[in-house]
Amino acid sequence: xxxxxxxxxxxxxxxxxxxxxxxxxxxxxxxxxxxxxxxxxxxxxxxxxxxxxxxxxxxxxxxxxxxxxxxxxxxxxxxxxxxxxxxxxxxxxxxxxxxxxxxxxxxxxxxxxxxxxxxxxxxxxxxxxxxxxxxxxxxxxxxxxxxxxxxxxxxxxxxxxxxxxxxxxxxxxxxxxxxxxxxxxxxxxxxxxxxxxxxxxxxxxxxxxxxxxxxxxxxxxxxxxxxxxxxxxxxxxxxxxxxxxxxxxxxxxxxxxxxxxxxxxxxxxxxxxxxxxxxxxxx
Amino acid sequence: xxxxxxxxxxxxxxxxxxxxxxxxxxxxxxxxxxxxxxxxxxxxxxxxxxxxxxxxxxxxxxxxxxxxxxxxxxxxxxxxxxxxxxxxxxxxxxxxxxxxxxxxxxxxxxxxxxxxxxxxxxxxxxxxxxxxxxxxxxxxxxxxxxxxxxxxxxxxxxxxxxxxxxxxxxxxxxxxxxxxxxxxxxxxxxxxxxxxxxxxxxxxxxxxxxxxxxxxxxxxxxxxxxxxxxxxxxxxxxxxxxxxxxxxxxxxxxxxxxxxxxxxxxxxxxxxxxxxxxxxxxx
Numbered sequence: 001x002x003x004x005x006x007x008x009x010x011x012x013x014x015x016x017x018x019x020x021x022x023x024x025x026x027x028x029x030x031x032x033x034x035x036x037x038x039x040x041x042x043x044x045x046x047x048x049x050x051x052x053x054x055x056x057x058x059x060x061x062x063x064x065x066x067x068x069x070x071x072x073x074x075x076x077x078x079x080x081x082x083x084x085x086x087x088x089x090x091x092x093x094x095x096x097x098x099x100x101x102x103x104x105x106x107x108x109x110x111x112x113x114x115x116x117x118x119x120x121x122x123x124x125x126x127x128x129x130x131x132x133x134x135x136x137x138x139x140x141x142x143x144x145x146x147x148x149x150x151x152x153x154x155x156x157x158x159x160x161x162x163x164x165x166x167x168x169x170x171x172x173x174x175x176x177x178x179x180x181x182x183x184x185x186x187x188x189x190x191x192x193x194x195x196x197x198x199x200x201x202x203x204x205x206x207x208x209x210x211x212x213x214x215x216x217x218x219x220x221x222x223x224x225x226x227x228x229x230x231x232x233x234x235x236x237x238x239x240x241x242x243x244x245x246x247x248x249x250x251x252x253x254x255x256x257x258x259x260x261x262x263x264x265x266x267x268x269x270x271x272x273x274x275x276x277x278x279x280x281x282x283x
Numbered sequence: 284x285x286x287x288x289x290x291x292x293x294x295x296x297x298x299x300x301x302x303x304x305x306x307x308x309x310x311x312x313x314x315x316x317x318x319x320x321x322x323x324x325x326x327x328x329x330x331x332x333x334x335x336x337x338x339x340x341x342x343x344x345x346x347x348x349x350x351x352x353x354x355x356x357x358x359x360x361x362x363x364x365x366x367x368x369x370x371x372x373x374x375x376x377x378x379x380x381x382x383x384x385x386x387x388x389x390x391x392x393x394x395x396x397x398x399x400x401x402x403x404x405x406x407x408x409x410x411x412x413x414x415x416x417x418x419x420x421x422x423x424x425x426x427x428x429x430x431x432x433x434x435x436x437x438x439x440x441x442x443x444x445x446x447x448x449x450x451x452x453x454x455x456x457x458x459x460x461x462x463x464x465x466x467x468x469x470x471x472x473x474x475x476x477x478x479x480x481x482x483x484x485x486x487x488x489x490x491x492x493x494x495x496x497x498x499x500x501x502x503x504x505x506x507x508x509x510x511x512x513x514x515x516x517x518x519x520x521x522x523x524x525x526x527x528x529x530x531x532x533x534x535x536x537x538x539x540x541x542x543x544x545x546x547x548x549x550x551x552x553x554x555x556x557x558x559x560x561x562x563x564x565x566x
Binding site: 167 | 403404405406422423425450452462463465466467469470471472473474475476477478479480481482483484485487490491493494495496497498499500501502503504505506507508510513514517518521524525526527528529530531532534535536537538539542543545547550551553554555556557558559560561563564565
């Protein structure tokens, strides 16, 4: 489909995207852009990229440019790339926040060459070593402000994500950030906070080692996630995250009140209400 | 090893235990005791038990009696069983709390026939249908107050759990409950509360359906757990659970303060500290 794909950032998402496009035969040659020589070399060694180039050359050579770096770095990087891009190229980002970026690019003369996407897939690992084959399948991919992008460009990107097994969902950027706060960002904050809770209180660390089971692991797994990736997401989506976080603290206080007052009836009620999440998870 | 195993309660844990002992050839005949005819029939249909009997007959006929019912029902049930038991029988419970039960039985004339255990395995499902083959493997099993149980009885029970692939950990009952609050009970509370948060705030339920990914699923999975099983656990381990819950709320407030004050440095620090949980999870 393409000759050259340039990935900006050589990590979990961009690396897995490059592998997927190579595996599907959608791209012949992958160029990587990274801040560090070490990551470039790692990405070359792992076969995520065929070549490492400085940004300007990498953009010039590319048919498709795929940007997946921390969201605070995405905004200036994207402005730089958009200033270089031609009518024959497509630029895609994969960031977990969309409002700030879309607002920053809304009046750019090349706006139509940009497709704003958020493939809702990831793991708690990061860096080139975290990239895997067969990523993305079975998950949603949000495309924001579709109407501001060139229709043919959107169709190409949709076809790629669909070929990877993703289900396309359309949303405006502001709405995306609201939903992402509920569905993803708050889960990460509770996991980070839960890890800190246990590490703080459980001084006998051996006991955690020995006893930690599946439930514990599943609720704190996300606490292994990269601060460099997630701190900028929380900060850029601050108002929405704060809103959900406040609600979550108030929900936890309800459990606290039940226990303090030994109110078994209300405790049951809270838990039975929570069980309704089965509708979402067991679909 | 035994002729007759009686399971009191025919659900996730007791059913999986019965299947495991049958699979290993440790027991010839399994008798089930249940509060409801429907569960008895289900357990018979699923092959978890060979026979359903009223409590008294079931205890009389058993070599080993395995009790896995909600922890508030366990205390009176156990007292009833211990009053019937002979020097040739062994009684084991599998409850998630240990202090209240061990205190209740500590002066029972047959105390030495009782082995207090907590196999740290489970899923978010409950009832006879939730029982599975090959459960328990790779997890810890806590045995409490080993010294109060007959040494030969303890050895038999240890050998059974070890044969199922479990790692035996010894603890006094009070310590067990402290650790269980950190390692298991708080994970369940945060999951229940997170489910309520999302269900409360996210009125567009379709958005959850479409967007919910792996991270969300892993943090709210435990919210599907049975209130009948978990409410009594939280209540019986109230002081410890409240202690951890207060710490968790205060950890969440630190994230809130970082966001409110846009304190990126402290946010990083909190997340980097949370990353230390890798030591526990990636062992």
